Amino acid sequence: MSNTHLLSSTNNNPVADVLQERIITPHDGLDAFSDAIRSVVRDWPFTRALAWRMFLRDVRATYRQSFLGYLWLLLPALANTMVWVFLNGANVVNIDSGDVPYPLFVFTGTVLWTAFNGSLVGAMGIVEEARGTLAKVNFPHESLVLAGFGKSLLNTAATAIFVIPFLLLYHVEFRTTMLLFPLGILATMLCGTALGLIVVPFTALFSDFGRAIHLGLRFGFFITPVIFPVPQSGWAYRVMIVNPATSLFVTSRSWLVGGEPPMYVAFSVVTISSLVLLLVAIVTLKVSLPHIIYRISG
Amino acid sequence: MSDLLIKAEHVSKKFCRSLKRSLWYGVKDVAHSLNPWSRSREMDGDGSLRANVDLRQDEFWALQDINFEVRRGECLGLIGHNGAGKSTLLKILNNLIRPDSGRITMRGRVGAMIELGAGFNPVLSGRENIYNQAALLGFETKEIKKKFDAIVDFSELEQFLDMPLQNYSSGMRVKLGFAVASQMEPDILLLDEILAVGDVGFRFKCLNVMGELQRKTAMIFVSHSMTQVHRICQKVILLSGGCVTYSGFDVAVAVRSYMGLVKTTQGIVVGSGEAEIVDLKIQTVCGTCGFGKTVDAEFGGWLRVTARIRIQTKQYPVLRMEFLLWNEDMMPVMELMAKDLLGYAFDLPDSDEIEITAFVARSELNAGRYSLSALITDESHTNVLCNYVNAAYLRVNADGPSGAHILSVAKWNIETKSREHHVVESSEEIDANS
Numbered sequence: 001m002s003n004t005h006l007l008s009s010t011n012n013n014p015v016a017d018v019l020q021e022r023i024i025t026p027h028d029g030l031d032a033f034s035d036a037i038r039s040v041v042r043d044w045p046f047t048r049a050l051a052w053r054m055f056l057r058d059v060r061a062t063y064r065q066s067f068l069g070y071l072w073l074l075l076p077a078l079a080n081t082m083v084w085v086f087l088n089g090a091n092v093v094n095i096d097s098g099d100v101p102y103p104l105f106v107f108t109g110t111v112l113w114t115a116f117n118g119s120l121v122g123a124m125g126i127v128e129e130a131r132g133t134l135a136k137v138n139f140p141h142e143s144l145v146l147a148g149f150g151k152s153l154l155n156t157a158a159t160a161i162f163v164i165p166f167l168l169l170y171h172v173e174f175r176t177t178m179l180l181f182p183l184g185i186l187a188t189m190l191c192g193t194a195l196g197l198i199v200v201p202f203t204a205l206f207s208d209f210g211r212a213i214h215l216g217l218r219f220g221f222f223i224t225p226v227i228f229p230v231p232q233s234g235w236a237y238r239v240m241i242v243n244p245a246t247s248l249f250v251t252s253r254s255w256l257v258g259g260e261p262p263m264y265v266a267f268s269v270v271t272i273s274s275l276v277l278l279l280v281a282i283v284t285l286k287v288s289l290p291h292i293i294y295r296i297s298g
Numbered sequence: 299m300s301d302l303l304i305k306a307e308h309v310s311k312k313f314c315r316s317l318k319r320s321l322w323y324g325v326k327d328v329a330h331s332l333n334p335w336s337r338s339r340e341m342d343g344d345g346s347l348r349a350n351v352d353l354r355q356d357e358f359w360a361l362q363d364i365n366f367e368v369r370r371g372e373c374l375g376l377i378g379h380n381g382a383g384k385s386t387l388l389k390i391l392n393n394l395i396r397p398d399s400g401r402i403t404m405r406g407r408v409g410a411m412i413e414l415g416a417g418f419n420p421v422l423s424g425r426e427n428i429y430n431q432a433a434l435l436g437f438e439t440k441e442i443k444k445k446f447d448a449i450v451d452f453s454e455l456e457q458f459l460d461m462p463l464q465n466y467s468s469g470m471r472v473k474l475g476f477a478v479a480s481q482m483e484p485d486i487l488l489l490d491e492i493l494a495v496g497d498v499g500f501r502f503k504c505l506n507v508m509g510e511l512q513r514k515t516a517m518i519f520v521s522h523s524m525t526q527v528h529r530i531c532q533k534v535i536l537l538s539g540g541c542v543t544y545s546g547f548d549v550a551v552a553v554r555s556y557m558g559l560v561k562t563t564q565g566i567v568v569g570s571g572e573a574e575i576v577d578l579k580i581q582t583v584c585g586t587c588g589f590g591k592t593v594d595a596e597f598g599g600w601l602r603v604t605a606r607i608r609i610q611t612k613q614y615p616v617l618r619m620e621f622l623l624w625n626e627d628m629m630p631v632m633e634l635m636a637k638d639l640l641g642y643a644f645d646l647p648d649s650d651e652i653e654i655t656a657f658v659a660r661s662e663l664n665a666g667r668y669s670l671s672a673l674i675t676d677e678s679h680t681n682v683l684c685n686y687v688n689a690a691y692l693r694v695n696a697d698g699p700s701g702a703h704i705l706s707v708a709k710w711n712i713e714t715k716s717r718e719h720h721v722v723e724s725s726e727e728i729d730a731n732s
Contacts, residue, residue, distance in 0.1 A: 019301075019406040019485060026396050030334045046436070053433040061421040136416035137434050138393050138408070201328050205321045288328040294395040295324035 036286040043140040050139060051146035058151060073158035077114055081107045084227050095228045100259040101170045108253050109226035111160045112188055116224075116245055117217060119152040119189040123196030124213065127204040127292065134289070135297035141289055142282050149193055156185060163256065177255040184252025187267070191248060191274040197281035201288040205295060225249050229260055244270045301405070303486050303516035304368040304391070309400035311386055311540075312353060313360035323354060360386050362540045364400070368533075370485070373517040375531030375549065377524075377556050382537040384520045388412065388490050391518065406485025409435070409515075411492050414475025420464035424455060424474055427463050431478045445481045452503070453477035472496045480507045487515045491522065505529065524553045524627055528701035550665070550701045557626040557667060565590055565688040572611040573674040573683035576651060579604050580670060580690050587690055597665070597696035597705065601658040603634065605672050607684075608651050616677040618643050619654050623668040623692065631703045632663060641675060664705050665696040 027035070040047075063069045085103045087093045097105040126144040127134065134141075163181075203210035223236070224245045231237045240246045247266030254262040314320035353359070361383045368374045376384050389395050391402060392410045417434045418427050428449055432442040450456050453473045458466065466474070473496060489508070496504070508530060511517070521527050527534065527549060534552040536544040544552045567575075579586055580593050581602040587593035595601065603621050618641030621634040634656045636642040642656065669691050674684045698705065 019303075022393065022404045022408070024390065024393060024397065024402040024404065025400070026398055032331060033334055046438075049439060050433050053430055057419055057422065057426070057430045060426070061419045064421050133417045133434065135389070135394060136413045138410065139434055139436075201332075202325065205324045205328075284332060287331055290394065290396045291324055291327045291331060294389075295320055 032287045033283055036283045039140065040142055040282065040286070043142075047140045047143045047146060050143040051150065054143060054147035055150040055154075058147065059154065070158065073155055074162060077107070077110050077159040078162070080110050097229060098259050100253075100257045104166050104170050104172070104257055105229075105253070105259070106227050107166050108163065108256055109249065111156065111163060112185065112249050112252055113221065113224070113226045114159050115152070115156040115185050115188045116192040116248075117221075118155050119149065119192035120196035120217070121214075122148045122152045123193045124200060124203055124210060126197075127200055127289075127296075131296065134293050141286055145193070145197060145282060145285070149189065152189060152193070156189065160185060167257075172257060175258075180255045181252055184248065184255055187271045187274070188245065188248045188252065190278060191244060191270060194274045194278040194281055197285060198277060200281075200285055201292065204292045220245075225253075244273075300370040300372075302367055302369050303405050304366075304518070305403045306364055306366050306391075307401045309361060309364040309387070309390065309397045309402060310359060311361040311383075311390065311395075311398050312357045313386075314354070314357045316356045319356050323357075359540045361390075361397070361537075364535075364537075364542055366535055366542075366545060368486075368516040368518060370516050371513055372533065373512055373519055373531045375527040375534035375552075376518055376520045376537065377522070377527060377534060377552065378537035379556075383540040384537055385490060387537070388488050388518065388520060392488055404486055406516075407436075407483070408486045408488070409479070409482040409484030410488040410490075411476070411479045412488065412490045414479060414492055415471045418463055418471065418475070421462055423462055424459045424466070427474065428478055431475065432481070435479060435482060437481070449477045449481055452480060454500075469496050469500075473500055476500075476504055476507075480504075480511075483514075484511075485515055487511055487517045489517065490520045524556075524701070527553065548699055550699050553701065554666060563669075563688055565686060567684065567686050569674070569682040569684040571684070572609070572613070573617070574608045574610065575605050575672055575674075575684055575686050575689070576608055577606040578670075578672060578686070578689050580692060582692070589690060590688075592667070592691035592693050595661065595663075595692050595694045597663070597694060598660055598707075601661045601692075602655060603670065603672075604653060604655045606651055606653045607674065609647060609683075611683070612646065614676040614681075614683075615646055616643055617646065617683070618675050618677060618679065620673050620675075621656055622671045622673065623663065624671065625666055625668055625703060629703075631668065632661075634658060641673065641679065643677060661694070662704050662706055663692075663694045664700060664703055665694050665698075666703075668692045668694065 063072070066072060081103065084093075084106045088095050088102050088106075095102065123145065126148050130144055133139075160182075167178075199209060199213060203213065220243075223239050223243050225240060226249065230240050230246060230250060247263040247270050250260050251262040251264065251267040254260055314323055364387060366374060376387065378384050386395075388410075389412075390397050391404070392408065392412065417431050419430065422430070428446065429442055432445075432449075433439070437445070450459065453476075455466075455470060455474060455477075458470065463471065463474075472492070476492065476496075492504075505526065508517070508519075512530065517530075519527065519530055531549055533547045534544070534549045535542055536552045536556055544555055546552070577589065579588050581604070582593055582595040583599040584594040584596065605619070605621075607619075609617070620641035622630050623632040623634075625631045642654065644652075644654070669688045671685065671687045672689050673682065673686075675682050696705070
């Protein structure tokens with residue numbers, strides 16, 4: 001439960017104001033969950049404003065100390081793309097991207113991977129980043145999730161904007177499904193955020209969990225159709241089909257540049273599950289944070 | 299009777315000594331709290347849930363069975379040694395961590411001044427940090443805009459506003475943090491040792507702000523400065539090892555108990571060494587004590603300090619001696635001097651050892667524990683031949699709730715005045731020699 005900011009702020013006539021009552025007990029279980037949900041709803045306006053402030057603060061601080069500034073948002077994606085284009089062009093690897101020109105294929109995949117990986121890692125790191133503030137100030141913690149999402153969105157958008165010159169370069173004809181691409185990005189980010197957030201209660205305590213996940217992500221890069229399309233058969237095919245991100249990547253890319261057919265059913269299932277998982281993760285975070293704060297800072 | 303805003307009942311909290319085990323317990327606690335059907339809780343008589351009443355391995359009680367109430371307009375002082383559990387209690391009140399058992403009821407808006415710089419980003423300017431900090435503390439954007447000038451004024455940092463925060467000194471950061479926090483209008487205010495840094499002028503300003511806020515809020519004030527506690531708090535809780543050892547309205551008694559927990563420190567001798575204090579004793583109505591020991595004394599009773607000294611130099615024809623009494627806050631409270639308000643002057647002795655005695659007929663020191671230091675200097679007080687700090691201790695017993703260092707019994711007079719008289723006839727006498 002957190003402060004209400006919808007209270008009348010005049011203290012001139014305290015007896016007349018109805019004071020909000022907060023009861024603090026070691027409550028767990030259903031009590032804790034219902035409290036958490038209620039406070040998320042009640043504090044939403046404040047959470048949104050605070051998240052915006054945090055977002056501005058973190059972005060400004062990151063780029064204030066650099067010369068190239070916001071350009072650094074774009075360069076990693078470009079660099080990554082160039083590596084794979086080179087490797088393919090030099091026949092070090094041999095990837096058949098079908099009708100889609102390979103550089104375009106890779107760049108789109110990279111944009112989506114930035115969205116997915118960025119939001120997942122960002123969500124995982126919110127407790128560590130805010131470690132100091134968490135132990136000292138009482139504020140609605142879901143604002144950290146929202147601010148983190150905003151930062152990932154900025155990173156992704158800065159990269160995604162360059163899809164346009166790529167499309168022009170390869171003379172790709174406009175089609176209406178291209179307008180659905182941002183939706184695909186959002187769905188990918190939703191999935192990444194949900195997965196990253198659900199593990200936070202445990203990664204915050206023992207670094208092993210976090211490290212294992214980072215390690216897993218490196219491997220995950222290769223079981224997601226980022227730089228190559230889904231194979232037709234074999235064990236790689238079976239693994240990739242199980243990977244929830246696959247349907248998001250394939251569908252989004254097909255909306256933008258065609259190529260493989262979209263996987264609408266899987267896309268919808270994954271998106272809706274991600275939404276549910278995200279809500280569960282937020283409530284879980286709120287319930288477990290007091291325990292985490294106590295252990296990491298006393 | 300003003301409204302009850304804070305009520306704590308049977309609050310307890312465990313702490314684990316070993317880090318790894320603590321983190322593992324954290325995982326278990328998290329898992330337990332996430333189980334919506336966790337029914338392993340017992341209920342207390344008053345209906346509050348009791349959880350984890352047994353201590354697991356390496357655990358101890360950081361807080362045990364804490365009870366108190368605070369009403370609007372009251373300030374509760376929370377004192378105790380480092381590690382007594384004060385900050386933990388404050389964190390629970392601020393809803394940052396959960397108690398292991400007990401129940402706390404808080405009514406109204408809660409504001410906390412716990413670490414004023416939390417949330418400050420060092421790369422951003424003072425101006426940007428004001429906005430961030432205010433947002434974190436719960437202000438809406440238009441509120442911040444309205445209060446911005448007042449905040450800057452209070453902080454006295456107008457010319458540094460656009461400088462990045464990493465270039466601010468720690469005192470400046472506290473000023474900025476406090477300026478933002480002081481604009482809160484809470485019903486409950488939690489304060490945790492925030493005035494340790496900051497110049498005297500600013501601390502004064504802060505105490506004034508807190509005095510203003512006090513009328514409209516219920517305050518809990520954690521501090522190590524007994525002067526501040528005396529000044530602001532009407533009631534006090536003394537925490538020792540997680541338990542409440544005193545809870546009540548007699549601030550002076552609590553402060554004395556807190557000080558009483560301090561062990562005596564060893565005597566230290568500094569100075570050129572050209573003089574040596576061979577023996578020292580303090581005599582009072584109650585008894586005598588020697589080097590490093592403590593003697594009891596009564597308020598208003600007499601005091602005699604005797605020092606046997608040996609001068610090992612022929613350099614100075616005239617020497618001076620003085621005795622100082624220091625209180626537990628390490629402030630010099632009383633000095634035994636000669637009529638000229640300088641140390642007692644004596645000629646260089648021919649013999650090896652001499653004995654110097656200082657006698658005070660009526661000591662007006664208030665209750666407390668004082669340490670005595672003996673100082674031998676040359677006539678102009680420039681060279682220190684010997685300074686024996688913590689030579690002996692004096693424990694004064696006095697009844698009375700005052701927190702002042704010196705109590706003076708004055709002569710009082712009262713006169714009734716009729717309303718037609720506008721000229722005040724003053725006829726109070728204060729007898730200085732009484």
